[in-house]
Amino acid sequence: MRVIVRILAPLLGLALAAAGVLGIVEIVTAWIQPGQGGDGLLVPWRAWQRALDTQLWATTPVKITGIVVGIAGLLLLIAAFAARRHDVPLRPPAPHVTVTTSPQALARMVGRRVRAADAVSGASVTASRRAVSVRAEGWETTTTVPPAPDATTDAPPDTPTDTPRLADSVRADVESLLDDLPLADRPKVAVSVRTLGRPR
Structure with a gap:
């Protein structure tokens, strides 16, 4: 289980770092070129925003996404607890x-x-x-082992x-x-x- 955690930890770290870099690029681009059209420089976040605006909490895609995220988080917690050290003091x-x-x-x-x-x-x-x-x-x-003097046995006393x-x-x-x-x-x-x- 520790091997899985050691693989997941850098992968999740790289994913979060990449998301942060993309976010900074999009924010700087929006500051430099405010009010211009387009769906973003690297990430089509405006199209994503328009798609999300049409979704409600009760819609099926939102429910499925919530279930998947919850299961993934639970699996990560189980992996983290199972990989903790069990040292002998x-x-x-x-x-x-x-x-x-x-x-x-x-x-x-x-x-x-x-x-x-x-x-x-x-x-x-x-x-x-x-x-x-x-x-x-x-x-x-x-x-x-010689038998005890008072032991009950079918063998001769000296056996x-x-x-x-x-x-x-x-x-x-x-x-x-x-x-x-x-x-x-x-x-x-x-x-x-x-x-x-x-x-x-």
Whole structure:
């Protein structure tokens, strides 16, 4: 959306500048040659004036023009609000100092940390001020956990239990990184994993 705004802003600026130049030319021409006929030097504004004099607020062309202008203005407002910066605030190092980072930079840092794990083959990360979402794929790592003495299980008492930990390890890596960053507001972490079927 920012790309659209960056394209529209200079185009609208050039259009307004051109309209201003044409207006100045027509005004100066009317001052220098007052009372002479013609529809204007560059812009046939006298013909436009005669055409507009025949239009009323209730006529169809005026209504259509108003609707088109209103929709165009609404679209411009939506584009401007959608393109505003969504910076992630950091803890200020000193009073009256504001420090921010971009959501893209935060997502890159989280992505590097997650992909550095041996059990992760790939990951995509989206981040904002309020949330960090991680979608990772990899292999389930298992840890051998002996059953509790009073646990009810069909396995023999001395048989260990394997517990998958990929989602937990990814979440732990993300939480550890967020602990190390000087974020002013702690974002929520959402993790989804896809387990690869082939062995590592």
